[in-house]
Amino acid sequence: xxxxxxxxxxxxxxxxxxACGDGLSRSEREKIGVVQAWEAACNxxxxxAAAQYLSEDVTFITPPGGAVVGRDxxxxxxxxxxxxxxxxxxxxxxxxxxxxxxxxxxxxDAFIAHARIQATVVDGQIxxxxxxxx
Numbered sequence: 001x002x003x004x005x006x007x008x009x010x011x012x013x014x015x016x017x018x019a020c021g022d023g024l025s026r027s028e029r030e031k032i033g034v035v036q037a038w039e040a041a042c043n044x045x046x047x048x049a050a051a052q053y054l055s056e057d058v059t060f061i062t063p064p065g066g067a068v069v070g071r072d073x074x075x076x077x078x079x080x081x082x083x084x085x086x087x088x089x090x091x092x093x094x095x096x097x098x099x100x101x102x103x104x105x106x107x108x109d110a111f112i113a114h115a116r117i118q119a120t121v122v123d124g125q126i127x128x129x130x131x132x133x134x
Contacts, residue, residue: 024094027094028094030124031094031098031100031121032092032094032100034053034100034121034124034125034126035053035092035100035102035117035119035121035126036089036092037053038050038053038054038126039087039089039104041053042078042084042085042086042087043086043087045084047075047078047079048075050078051071051074051075051078053124053125053126054071054074054125054126055071055122055125055126055127056070056071056072057069057070057071057127058070058071058074058125058126058127058128058129059127059128059129060074060129061129061130061131062129062131063113063115063131063132063133083108083109083110084108085106085107085108086106086107086108087104087105087106087107088104088105088107089102089103089104089105089117090102090103090104091103098120098121098122099118099119099120099121100117100118100119100120100121101116101117101118101119102116102117103115103116103117103134104116104117104131106131113133114133114134115131115132115133115134116131116132116134117129117130117131118130118132
């Protein structure tokens with residue numbers, strides 16, 4: 001419960017800060033807030049909370065060619081990962097109404113990777129996630 005409250009506070013702070021003259025619409029801030037909240041939950045290791053930001057039929061495509069389809073499969077994969085990732089992200093933008101893009105550095109015990117992320121956010125949930133190395 002404490003983690004969920006922390007995540008809620010982080011999302012609210014992000015929304016308030018982004019409202020300060022950033023030129024984004026409320027809808028754009030909400031979409032960016034969804035992916036930021038998902039990443040924050042992942043960084044905390046709270047995959048149950050992170051899964052709430054995913055649609056039931058979400059598709060994840062990540063290098064080097066891995067694909068996961070479905071929220072339940074993503075949750076199972078995340079919970080069983082012996083080398084969980086941490087994200088440091090920036091340059092969030094909304095393009096073409098439902099698509100959010102951003103740059104991230106992914107840290108694990110085994111590697112550090114720089115990636116460009118493209119995600120589709122519909123009705124407060126990520127429905128598609130594509131990571132490409134940069």
